[in-house]
Amino acid sequence: MLPRKRSTKLLLIAVLCLVQSSEQHGSGAPPGACLDQIPRHSTILPQASVPPYAIITSSAQVRQGDALNVTIGSPFTTPLPIGGFILQARSIQDTDKIIGKFTGVPTVAQIMSCRGDNDTVTHTSPQEKPPLTFTWVAPNDYLGGVEFRATVAQSYATFWKNVESTLVEVVTPDTVITTSSPVTTTARTTQAPPVIMESKPNTTPPPLDSIYQGCADTKLCFGVPQNCIPTGYCKAIVAIFVAGDIYTFEIQGTDNPKYVSAALSMDNKMGDDSAMECVRNDNGRVNLFTSWTYPKVEPYVKRSDSPQDIVQLLESSTIDGKLYCKFRRDTVSKVMGQTFDLARNKYNLMVVSGDSMKATGEPLALSTVGTAAASSKLLLKLHGSFMIAAWIGTASLGILLARYFRKTWVGKTFGGKDIWFANTDGGDVATDRGRVHPDSSGGGRLDWYWRQPSRDYGDCYSGAYFRPHPGTNKRPIFNWAHWLLGNSAHILGTSTFSLPLYSPASRSICWVYTRRSYYCL
Template sequence: MASFPSTICYLWVLSLLCSCLWFEFGAAYSAGAPVTSCSSMKPDHGSPSNNPSPFESLPSQTEIFSNESVILTIQSSTSKTFKGFLIMGFDAATDSVIGTFKVDLSQGQSQTLKCFDTYDTAATHRSSTGKKSVTIEWIPPADFEGVVIFKTTFAESKSTYWDKKISPEVKITRSDTAVSSTIDPLLTTEKPAAPNVYEECGISKGCIATPSGCINLKTCSMMTTYQKSDEDYLQLEIYGQITGDEYVAVGFSTDRKMGDDSVVECVNNRNTLKAYPSFNTLDKSNARIESQQLPGFNLTSSAFIDGFIHCKFQYPIRYTVNGIDFDLSQPHYLLMASGPTGDYNIQEHSTEESSSSSLTITTALNIQYFTEASRVLKQLHGSFMVIAWLMAASVGMLMPRYMKKTWVGKKFMKKDLWFVCHQGLMVLAWTLTMIGFIIIFIDVDGWVSESVSENPHPLIGCITTVLAFIQPFMALMRPMPNAPNRYIFNWAHMLVGYSAHILAITCIFLAVEMEEAELPYETYWILTAHICCYVGAHLLLTYLANRNNKNPGAVSKEGPPKDDKGSSLRKGILAGYVCVVVGLGIAVIAFIAGA
């Protein structure tokens, strides 16, 4: 019979398996449909149901103009709820994907998806909670005329879904209404001509853009231009690719990080173009400010043509915002971002860029390009945690459990070999965990702004780090092996260690869902294989230990101590296990390095 501690250990291992597999399975719908589902509109799990769908998507109108939008209600027609969905708009004549979606992120039910390299062409769920109804907005392409249908895939559970259910048709008539461009108090009603923002770059004005080399090719996705008008004012241009109600903004900062920055926004909201001055606070929020705080700030022209927004305006060189003096004749970093906008403020950016060095934009007339933010610290953080918990800890925690009667009598620096292996691996795991914890805080500049419900990874990571941190100090205070209270240490050391391990593996699973990680879906399967290997090794070694307890064999009373029965098999299992977990860990690190 297995001892009681063996049973507890077994239950902890099963908890690890269940919790991690829950996240793997939940990933099928908890964070929304992956981009890989755009073509088929089918999830990577389960099979389509042959029963009539209890869910439907209904447009608020069946006829609209091309400069209007339609509200779609994704709902259940019965008492059932759906956990996930994916919806796209299609031209009924060509069956091509058209239009863009707009969602209210504050409701936490839906989000847009970038399908076919175009932002917001699809909408999907944001959480796995059961839903009776979700409302989203769809915006047709400019000047489109024809019939649109919406195809929706509904996931009731991991195993049951209905794919490509078609909505009632929506007829769209081309609108002849011109798009207006406004900023209080300036208002223009003529449809603007396409601006040549690339003209005079590097000659009479400075230009900074992305991606690299795009100015000569005239293929930039975002760009800011600047030139000095007189001693008091600059002429600035903001240019960028957007979809629907979105913005492009430029900020002036004393460093490459967001906080205490002066910002100017070029916004398309409800087919109206506006420009606003605003300010990034230290807590990484953004608030618009009154135009009066920037004397001379004036929008001179704006346009939204072929998916690109352009704002040209006069901007003061010296001004004060929120008690901070800005003098753009001194070097500043330029930060550019784009993302969704609301009626009263811009929302969190989906794209961001920063200049590699500070610029004096009153005198700089050269061409420069934004440099992509370095991912080295994020990649180091992920790699260190994989080495620490998928490799070192996963092997090190087997040693005291199953290898005490292996390599009997063999010592290194007067310590049993199994203990040296255990201690060395766990010290490695501890060291990498602490380093990884520190560098990710440096990279994100403190705590993240997301709530725990949106992203539990940081909180669970902190708990894991605290548990890992106290482990070696507990070990230093352990009583002698024969001490009467030794069992208290054994239990505490085991519970804290297994808790940290379970949380660490869970945290790695959660990281795959994070947009910043940029990890492929296949990472889930590698992590699942690791869990299966870990549990399998525990079960097999536990079985061998229990068999030896029932049949201990003859005990030699003479000569040096020998390995327990079955030590060769245990060594073989350990060697195979090490090869597998190291190989799987290297595969995950390769994904991290390639992200």
């Protein structure tokens, strides 16, 4: 009898332990799992492998107050049953913020309240479950991106954390959402006769994206390349709508960019600007950041130097290769010690997407309506034209006269100088004037790179004025020095011609290459 009583006690203890374990796993997620979604299964850690489960939503967009179907399950060839789970909708901007509420759940699930009413769903029993579909309602006071996040358990000791859906956008009630209707198939009983239809081209132009609407009468718009806004196809565009003291920005980039950015600047050069970035991650999530740009200091853009709470994301999307963000910016903000007052001050607008960058030609009040004009490249092209004429024309002519006509025009003088020497000096002076003219025309920072070699080259030629008379003992020294300095200046000028290709002020790359090709020829 004693062994039987001992065995009964041991069996009873084992049953109680199993009941306690089944309660921990089977009755739903504990309240402590509301934030981190960890089921508290003793010391068991989540799996590090790719989750065999997925979360699918019925649409990529949902209006404020509308319902959305959310399905959780295993989409692979051999689907795995669900043992337990906890599912929530999280804000993209603040991943600790739980969004919306659930209104409809299957009988094997239950609704619980973590941060708000009915904002979480979980299981009711540890029994194996097929894919489950829930009804989630978007809040009326939220705009922006959300993602559904879950922890799914296959068994008590095997579970996966951070099972995430694709991005879902909560948009305004007046937003038009297009969804593809399911394709239905019916059995064909009789074969219809062939119908020959004439195909005519559709002459109706496609509607403009929403960011272009109002650019002529209600918004300030600026895009790249130049004159792209009327056509509705800009590689990058920024639009600003002002209503009272509320400043709403829209930025969009095409050709599937990783980011598109707009900046407020005191001038039309990159550096010391307050930028706003719309960034797409590899998983399709779109984030909004602010940053401060630096002209000559790596990494050139720093988000940590700009407060992130001066902007509020309203909408974001990645549709047909177009990255789009709509957000508000505080009317008055302070970044890197500078006060940006959107109502009182004027700013140059900049827009960047990939390798496309453009700045407005003059500061503008952001409440201005219409299309902003870009800064002109006329002075840059005039600079290149004068340099081509100087280096290819007059400089080459001076060298040609000095080298081949020195012995031809013997005894002929002009102004007391041998005619070959007078013509060479004339070419040198014209060359010097040609390279000085762009300096006074406002070549800007780019001119600093081009100015130095030509000045050295001209100074080298002007040294010919100080040559000793032929026959003196110093003439060979002068000849060798003149040859050495002239060739050194020529090599320096040739190699330095490539520097503008890497200058941040050089935006007309084709023009620079053309100028360089002319010089080499």
